[in-house]
Amino acid sequence: MNYPFWNVPNVGSGWVIGMIAIFHVMISHFAVGGGFYLPLAERKALSGGRGQWCETLRGHAKFFLVLTGVFGAVSGVGIWFSIGLAHPEATSTLIHNFVFGWAIEWVFFMVELTTAAVYYYTWGRIDSKLHLKVGWVYAAASFLTLVIINGILTFMLTPGDTWLSVAGTGQEASKFWEAFFNPTYWPGLFLRIAVCVSLAGIWALVTTSRIDGEAFPKLKTDMVRWSAKWLIPSFLAMPLLLGWYLWAVPESQRALLTLGISTIGSGTFSQVTRAALVIVMTSATILGVVYFLAWRSPVDFSFSHALAVLALAVMATASGEYSREMLRKPYVIGRHMYSNGVRVKSVPQLNAQGFLPNARWIRADVSPEYAKGEAMFAGQCMSCHTIDGYRSMRRLLAGRNRAAIGNFLTMLHDYKPDSPYRRFMPPLSGSPDEIRLLGDYLDHIVSPTAPAPTGKAVASLH
Amino acid sequence: MGTAVYNWIDERLGLTEALTFAKKKTVPLHAHSFWYYWGGLSLFFFIIQALTGILLLVYYRPGADAFESVRQITYQMHFGWLIRSAHSWSANLFIFSIFVHMFSVFFMKAYRKPREFGWFSGMGLLSLAMVFGFSGYLLPMDELAFFATKVGLQIPGSTPVVGPLLADMVRGGPEVNEFTVQRFFALHVVVLPALFLPLLGLHLWLVQRHGNAVPESEAAKPVAERKSIPFFPNFFAKDLAMWLIALNTLAVLASLFPWDLGKPADSLAAAPPGIHPEWYFMSAFQTLKWLGSWFPGALGEFLGIGVFNVGILLWLVIPFYDGSTRSGQRGRRAHYFGLIVVTAVAITTIAGYWSVR
Numbered sequence: 074m075n076y077p078f079w080n081v082p083n084v085g086s087g088w089v090i091g092m093i094a095i096f097h098v099m100i101s102h103f104a105v106g107g108g109f110y111l112p113l114a115e116r117k118a119l120s121g122g123r124g125q126w127c128e129t130l131r132g133h134a135k136f137f138l139v140l141t142g143v144f145g146a147v148s149g150v151g152i153w154f155s156i157g158l159a160h161p162e163a164t165s166t167l168i169h170n171f172v173f174g175w176a177i178e179w180v181f182f183m184v185e186l187t188t189a190a191v192y193y194y195t196w197g198r199i200d201s202k203l204h205l206k207v208g209w210v211y212a213a214a215s216f217l218t219l220v221i222i223n224g225i226l227t228f229m230l231t232p233g234d235t236w237l238s239v240a241g242t243g244q245e246a247s248k249f250w251e252a253f254f255n256p257t258y259w260p261g262l263f264l265r266i267a268v269c270v271s272l273a274g275i276w277a278l279v280t281t282s283r284i285d286g287e288a289f290p291k292l293k294t295d296m297v298r299w300s301a302k303w304l305i306p307s308f309l310a311m312p313l314l315l316g317w318y319l320w321a322v323p324e325s326q327r328a329l330l331t332l333g334i335s336t337i338g339s340g341t342f343s344q345v346t347r348a349a350l351v352i353v354m355t356s357a358t359i360l361g362v363v364y365f366l367a368w369r370s371p372v373d374f375s376f377s378h379a380l381a382v383l384a385l386a387v388m389a390t391a392s393g394e395y396s397r398e399m400l401r402k403p404y405v406i407g408r409h410m411y412s413n414g415v416r417v418k419s420v421p422q423l424n425a426q427g428f429l430p431n432a433r434w435i436r437a438d439v440s441p442e443y444a445k446g447e448a449m450f451a452g453q454c455m456s457c458h459t460i461d462g463y464r465s466m467r468r469l470l471a472g473r474n475r476a477a478i479g480n481f482l483t484m485l486h487d488y489k490p491d492s493p494y495r496r497f498m499p500p501l502s503g504s505p506d507e508i509r510l511l512g513d514y515l516d517h518i519v520s521p522t523a524p525a526p527t528g529k530a531v532a533s534l535h
Numbered sequence: 536m537g538t539a540v541y542n543w544i545d546e547r548l549g550l551t552e553a554l555t556f557a558k559k560k561t562v563p564l565h566a567h568s569f570w571y572y573w574g575g576l577s578l579f580f581f582i583i584q585a586l587t588g589i590l591l592l593v594y595y596r597p598g599a600d601a602f603e604s605v606r607q608i609t610y611q612m613h614f615g616w617l618i619r620s621a622h623s624w625s626a627n628l629f630i631f632s633i634f635v636h637m638f639s640v641f642f643m644k645a646y647r648k649p650r651e652f653g654w655f656s657g658m659g660l661l662s663l664a665m666v667f668g669f670s671g672y673l674l675p676m677d678e679l680a681f682f683a684t685k686v687g688l689q690i691p692g693s694t695p696v697v698g699p700l701l702a703d704m705v706r707g708g709p710e711v712n713e714f715t716v717q718r719f720f721a722l723h724v725v726v727l728p729a730l731f732l733p734l735l736g737l738h739l740w741l742v743q744r745h746g747n748a749v750p751e752s753e754a755a756k757p758v759a760e761r762k763s764i765p766f767f768p769n770f771f772a773k774d775l776a777m778w779l780i781a782l783n784t785l786a787v788l789a790s791l792f793p794w795d796l797g798k799p800a801d802s803l804a805a806a807p808p809g810i811h812p813e814w815y816f817m818s819a820f821q822t823l824k825w826l827g828s829w830f831p832g833a834l835g836e837f838l839g840i841g842v843f844n845v846g847i848l849l850w851l852v853i854p855f856y857d858g859s860t861r862s863g864q865r866g867r868r869a870h871y872f873g874l875i876v877v878t879a880v881a882i883t884t885i886a887g888y889w890s891v892r
Contacts, residue, residue, distance in 0.1 A: 337609060337616040337793040347790040350617070354790075358783040365776035370769055381780060388787060 076161035077434040078451035083462025086159035086455070091398070093155055095391045097148035099272065101218075102265065102390075104141040104185070106273030108215040110303065111137065111192070112208030114277075117299070119201055125292045127196075133280040134193045140276075142189055159456065162414035163229075163405045170236075170245050170252055171225050178221040184214035219265060224253035227261040229406050230322065230397070240409050241418050260318035267307035267314055268390070274303025275359070275386045278367055282379035286372035297371035301363050308360050323407070326400050329496060348396040355389040402497045405456075411499030413456045420502050424486075428452060428503035446514025449507055453499075466518055475516040475523065482512050557767035560746070564762040565753045570639035571770075572777045574742065577636050579778045580629035581735070583785065584667075587622035588724070597720035599713045601676040602799045609796045620789035626668050628785060630815050633661045641873050644857070644866065645748035651854040653745065656738040658851055663731045665815055670719040670727065672813060673711070679807070681800030685711050687812040690819055693827075693836045710802060751862055809891040818880045819843060821887035850876065 079086050111134055118126035157164045168175075188211035195204055232240070235251035245252075277300035284293040319327055333343025359382060366378045405412045415423065429435065429445055432452065436444045450466075458464045470478060484492060486508055488500035501508060516523045545551050562571060594612060596604040608615035637657060640646060646654035673684040688711070692702035707714035753761060764770055812820050822842065827835040849872070857869035 335611060335613050335615070337620075337795075347793070350790045351787050354786040355783055358779045361779045362776045365772040365779070369772045373764070373769070373773075378776075385780070385783065388783075 075431060075433050078448075078455060079158040080451065080455060081459075083459055085457070085459045085463040086155070087398075087457060088463055090152065090155045090159055091395065093148055093151040095387070095394055097145065097152055098390050098394055099387060100140055100145035100148065102269045103137075103272045103276045104145050105215045105219050105266075106269035106271070106303075107137050107141070107276060108185075108208075108212035109270070110273040110277055110300075112205055112212055114299070115201075115205055115208060119205070123295070125289065126296065129281065129284060129292070129296060131193075131196045133277060134196065136280055137276075138189050138193045142186055146186065160405060160414060162416075163410055166245075166406060166410065167225060167229075170228075170249065172246075173249070174221055174225060174253065178218050181214045181217040181221065185211060185218060188214060219269065220262065223262045223265055224255070224258055227257040228252050228255050230326070230401050231256040231407050232409055237408055241416065257318060257321045260314060260321050264311075264314045264318050267310050268393075271304045271307040271359075272386060272390075274300050275363075275382055277303065278363070278374070279376070279379040279383060282374050282376045286374070290372050293374070294371040297367050297374050301367045301371075304360060304363055308356065311356065322400060325496070326402075326407075329400060329402065332496070345396055345399045348392045348399065351392040352389055352396065355385055355392065359385045359389065403495070403499045413453045413499050415453070415499060415502055420500055423502035424504070426504070428507055442510055443514065443517075445507060446510035446512075446517075449503060449511035450514055453501060453503070453511075457498075460518055466515060470515060470519045473519065475512065478515050478519070479509075479512045482508050482515075554767065557771070558765050560766040561763035562766050562770040563747055563749045563753065564764050565749065567639075567643065567750050567753075570635075570643065571747055572774065573632055573636035573639055575774050576777060576781050577629060577632040578735075578739075579781055580625045580632055580785075581664075581731075583625040583782075584622065584629055585728075587618050587625065590618045591622055592724065595674070597674070597716050601674060601713070601716045605675040605677070605796060609794075616793050617789055620792075620794040621785060623794040624788045624792075625785055626671060627814070628781070628788075630661075630664050630668055633657075633664055634815070637661060638873070638877065640748075641853070642870070643748055643750045644862070644869075646854040646857075647748070648854070648858050650741070650745050650748060651858070653738060653741040654854050655851070656734055656741065659734050660731065660738060663727055663734070667723065667727050667731070668813060668815065670723040673716060673719045674723065675796060676713075676716055676800050677797035678800055678804070679797045679810070681711055681802070682806045682810040683812050684715070685806075686810055686820070687816060690812075690816065690823060693823060694840050695833060695837050698836070698840075711800075712802065811887065811891045814884065814888075817887035818883040821883040821890065824887075824890070825883075846876070 081089055111130065114126065114130050114133075117123065118130060188207055192204070192207045192211055195207065228236075233251055233255040236245065236248045236255070239245055239248050278297065281293065281296040281300050284296060286293045319330070329345040330349055331346065333346025337343055337347075362378075362382055362385065366382075367374045401407060401412070403412055404410060404417075405414065408417060410416050429448055429452075432448055435441075435448045439447075454466070458466050458469075460466055470481075473481065482501055485494060485498060485501040486503075488495060501511075503511070541550070562568070591608065594604055594608050594615065595601070605619070608619050610616070640654065640657065669684075669687060672687075673680050688702050688705060691705065692698045694701060703709060705715075705718065706712075707718050749761070811817065823839040826839040826842070829835065830838055853869055853872070857865045859865070
């Protein structure tokens with residue numbers, strides 16, 4: 074609790090990460106899948122004497138270089154910035170455990186960036202076999218970045234019993250490989266490979282849709298259909314891989330998927346079910362739309378058609394990433410750290426000694442009581458809630474008076490085994506006095522006419 | 536085996552004949568071809584309406600139990616919330632698609648000879664769709680539905696002389712209550728489908744008979760330069776892709792923004808702030824509000840209803856005014872009239888939402 078709080082009004086810090094991450098995933102997975110698409114397509118062009126293919130592929134390589142090398146790289150750094158600000162505790166844990174993992178990834182990343190540039194700029198300037206080899210080096214390097222980052226991402230959902238047994242002892246890094254090859258590593262890796270392959274096809278459809286179908290009907294037909302084929306293996310494998318992945322996820326997390334079957338409402342935590350529905354529906358739509366528009370009528374397949382497919386892919390990716398994040402609830406690192414950055418093992422200590430004694434970022438320009446209530450909100454609620462926007466406190470607590478808010482906070486603090494909120498929300502840690510001040514603060518937020526925690530005028534703060 | 540079954544059916548139903556006809560039929564291909572999909576999309580959303588409506592019918596109980604049955608659908612039945620959300624969202628998308636279809640037909644001058652009856656039947660379908668929407672909105676009988684219906688009935692109720700009587704008849708009394716729900720339910724699931732389906736059949740037959748209209752810029756080209764694609768399988772495959780995208784849009788909306796259920800309707804409670812009718816009635820609602828405030832009393836009511844009736848009539852009879860296949864002064868005037876209508880509807884709708892924000 075020595076970090077400052079990052080307050081992003083209305084949107085919430087989680088969505089800042091989410092928006093950057095969705096954009097990044099669309100590009101980074103293309104960087105991996107496209108890394109195989111390009112040399113395979115070039116090999117096909119060279120072996121079959123398809124000279125016209127090479128011209129299109131060169132254009133695709135340029136698009137690929139700009140998209141992955143600029144937007145992919147920048148958004149990757151953006152994730153680092155945003156997770157560091159939104160979740161400093163969790164980021165710190167990851168760095169302490171996986172610093173060598175990231176070092177290895179960055180080596181591959183440098184190779185990836187360099188070979189992507191060499192691949193494009195040497196097109197037609199060096200021997201075609203050597204050029205193809207450059208493409209394969211790129212493919213291998215980009216694939217290895219996925220191999221590494223997948224270990225870290227899956228660790229956050231399922232760190233595994235071995236790593237958890239040393240968590241908090243200072244010996245965590247000694248269990249690097251156990252944490253890396255955690256229970257969801259392999260299904261997670263294969264699932265991402267499937268996404269990479271299909272995104273390679275979808276992005277290639279964007280490029281090939283721009284071929285003039287009237288002037289080059291055969292070229293367009295061949296290239297559009299060949300790109301469309303990239304969706305088939307992954308879409309056939311996806312249901313099985315999803316099943317495998319869910320099987321590896323702990324039962325308590327998997328249960329979140331069924332919460333929304335019989336009911337709705339943000340208060341009943343049905344988001345995972347609803348996002349899962351969107352994934353299934355949108356994935357099926359992508360396959361159908363590609364079949365009807367690209368496979369059946371490749372010559373008429375237009376740029377706007379390709380953009381429609383891409384938009385659907387963004388939707389499926391966004392839902393997938395959202396579901397993956399939500400599956401981790403109430404943790405940010407499974408069974409080790411709650412989504413508000415509080416370590417599971419620290420809760421009894423925080424309840425006994427208070428949440429705020431180690432806080433260094435409490436405001437001094439308002440009354441101490443108000444500042445403490447606000448700091449409790451910032452430290453324990455703000456990583457998932459905002460005042461007025463996403464998961465708005467004003468909306469969720471509307472209609473509750475001070476006593477009702479107090480009861481609700483007590484329930485979160487007690488964290489009894491049968492509490493439905495345990496499935497999604499971390500416990501509320503802190504001393505009774507701190508919880509009272511948080512209650513006063515929330516009451517003042519929900520009912521601005523309610524007295525501020527001290528009676529000092531603070532309405533102008535919000 | 537498959538061929539034998541096909542032949543057996545073909546011999547009796549003439550499938551090959553229908554298929555040959557579909558292959559011969561062509562759809563023009565030009566810069567504005569995108570607008571051809573909206574009629575099909577409207578039909579698609581209507582089919583969704585019918586299917587989800589039948590599923591809701593299994594558990595819905597009109598009358599005094601209306602709210603409780605919708606509560607069970609939303610909070611107890613497996614995926615009941617999804618079916619209800621899909622029904623509500625597709626109702627809105629259905630009316631939205633018809634509006635887009637209507638304006639695209641208008642601006643492509645597809646109401647001109649010999650397609651006048653296509654235009655009239657389309658207008659009839661839009662009117663019925665709006666009544667579908669209005670009658671369905673009350674059925675959950677929650678607070679919002681109750682007061683929105685109450686406000687919505689002010690529109691026919693403000694008709695001079697017959698208005699109050701008309702509103703009483705629709706409500707089944709002076710107030711919106713369980714009897715109104717019964718009436719709206721009967722209207723929604725029996726009367727309206729019975730009117731809609733034959734009219735839809737006529738509309739589709741007319742589309743089939745006269746084919747797709749082309750915009751003037753395309754019609755002016757020599758026949759050799761015009762492009763077209765066979766309806767089957769080329770356009771049909773694209774239509775199916777559009778339907779899939781529409782279905783996906785609906786699924787996303789229904790899943791991520793599920794239709795909520797408010798508190799049970801209470802006629803003694805105060806109306807919640809900002810109550811207003813659905814978006815497709817907002818323009819009419821706001822216009823009546825403005826006219827009522829500018830011309831208080833009976834004059835305002837008379838003017839309001841007069842403006843609407845004259846406006847709708849002019850819109851409806853546009854094929855008689857601008858019926859020639861070649862554009863002249865009348866064609867231009869009709870075009871300006873369309874632009875004025877679009878602008879007026881947009882401004883009054885935005886103003887309506889602004890006033891109740």
